[in-house]
Amino acid sequence: MAVKVIRYGEKRRVICNICGSLLEYEKGDAEVVQTGMNDFSHEIVCPNCQEKILVRV
Numbered sequence: 001m002a003v004k005v006i007r008y009g010e011k012r013r014v015i016c017n018i019c020g021s022l023l024e025y026e027k028g029d030a031e032v033v034q035t036g037m038n039d040f041s042h043e044i045v046c047p048n049c050q051e052k053i054l055v056r057v
C-alpha cells in the first residue's frame with residue numbers, strides 16, 4: 001500500500017517570535033527570499049507586528 005497524503009494543502013501554522021501571535025498561512029502566502037549565495041528561504045509578514053518571519057513551506 002502506498003503512502004497517502006492525507007493533509008495535503010493544509011494551512012501551516014507558525015508562532016511569531018516577535019509578538020507571539022499564532023499565525024496561519026498557506027504556501028502561496030510565503031515569499032521567496034534569498035538568504036545567501038545559494039540559499040533561499042520563505043518568509044511571511046506577521047499581520048500583528050509587521051515583522052518578517054522565516055517559514056518552511
Ligand SMILES: [Zn+2]
Nearest residue numbers: 016019046049
Ligand atoms: Zn508578530
